[in-house]
Amino acid sequence: xxxxxxxSVFWWVELAALCETAIYDxxxxxxxxxxxxxxxxxxxxxxxxxHGVAVVLDKRATNNWKQAGSEWQAITERIVxxxxxCTPVNITFVAVYAPVxxxxxxxxxxxxxxxxxxxxxxxxxxxxxxxxxMGDFNARISQPQHSTTSRIMGPFTVDVQNENGERLIxxxxxxxxxxxxxxxxxxxxxxxxxxxxxxxxxxxxxYTLIIEPTLLxxxxxxxxxxxxxxxxxxxxTLDEVQQALQQMKNRKAPGKDNVTAxxxxxxxxxxxxxxxxxxxxxxxxxxxxxxxxxxxx
Numbered sequence: 250x251x252x253x254x255x256x257s258v259f260w261w262v263e264l265a266a267l268c269e270t271a272i273y274d275x276x277x278x279x280x281x282x283x284x285x286x287x288x289x290x291x292x293x294x295x296x297x298x299x300h301g302v303a304v305v306l307d308k309r310a311t312n313n314w315k316q317a318g319s320e321w322q323a324i325t326e327r328i329v330x331x332x333x334x335c336t337p338v339n340i341t342f343v344a345v346y347a348p349v350x351x352x353x354x355x356x357x358x359x360x361x362x363x364x365x366x367x368x369x370x371x372x373x374x375x376x377x378x379x380x381x382x383m384g385d386f387n388a389r390i391s392q393p394q395h396s397t398t399s400r401i402m403g404p405f406t407v408d409v410q411n412e413n414g415e416r417l418i419x420x421x422x423x424x425x426x427x428x429x430x431x432x433x434x435x436x437x438x439x440x441x442x443x444x445x446x447x448x449x450x451x452x453x454x455x456y457t458l459i460i461e462p463t464l465l466x467x468x469x470x471x472x473x474x475x476x477x478x479x480x481x482x483x484x485x486t487l488d489e490v491q492q493a494l495q496q497m498k499n500r501k502a503p504g505k506d507n508v509t510a511x512x513x514x515x516x517x518x519x520x521x522x523x524x525x526x527x528x529x530x531x532x533x534x535x536x537x538x539x540x541x542x543x544x545x546x
Contacts, residue, residue, distance in 0.1 A: 403432030
């Protein structure tokens with residue numbers, strides 16, 4: 250997401266990268282049910298230049314962030330890093346807002362500094378984490394690049410490569426990253442993200458980079474404690490069934506049997522005992538009830 254618009258409501262968004270926020274300094278803000286982790290230029294240096302990047306977390310993502318120790322870092326006014334506790338591995342998200350494609354030496358220096366800072370941010374990520382980079386890379390990549398770097402980028406691109414595009418692919422190659430949104434075919438209106446004000450032509454400048462898929466198997470998932478392993482090896486208890494039932498959300502569409510969460514909750518202890526017997530039977534026989542594998546779409 251880009252632009253200097255007021256942040257109000259994010260509909261069904263768990264995590265988002267914001268670019269060109271124009272928010273000065275760095276810090277944490279609560280906006281309704283969302284948490285904003287932002288980084289910008291120092292407020293003493295007021296400027297009209299585009300700057301600022303942020304990560305927005307919804308309530309669930311915020312909880313995962315806090316479980317990971319509330320780890321985050323404002324690298325520069327163009328890079329912010331957040332770590333979330335996830336299963337089976339933790340995920341480090343890096344939101345970026347790269348400088349525009351350079352046309353003079355000063356701009357080239359800015360681009361090189363950005364990628365040096367980004368490399369330093371990546372180098373600081375724990376080796377056991379999955380890495381996801383999101384945001385406005387101000388880069389254009391093209392199909393000819395796919396023919397030589399098919400492991401890094403897919404065939405679905407819309408532009409002619411520019412200098413920033415070359416830097417982006419070099420960075421991905423060095424760090425075993427994949428330009429994930431180039432592997433999925435979409436209509437042009439859904440794929441492009443920015444219109445040039447002069448030519449009125451749409452371009453794709455925003456990308457999501459992830460660790461190269463074949464390397465995922467090398468990430469060791471967190472091991473379970475002896476106590477947790479023992480708990481998972483035991484058959485479900487009546488208390489666990491009761492707790493799970495209480496956590497079910499109301500006013501949700503029922504399944505094939507037309508039984509809603511409200512109806513199950515209204516059944517009280519007799520229904521909980523009945524469900525417990527079914528779950529124990531499933532746990533022992535390792536076979537799911539056939540009707541529970543069906544859904545209404």
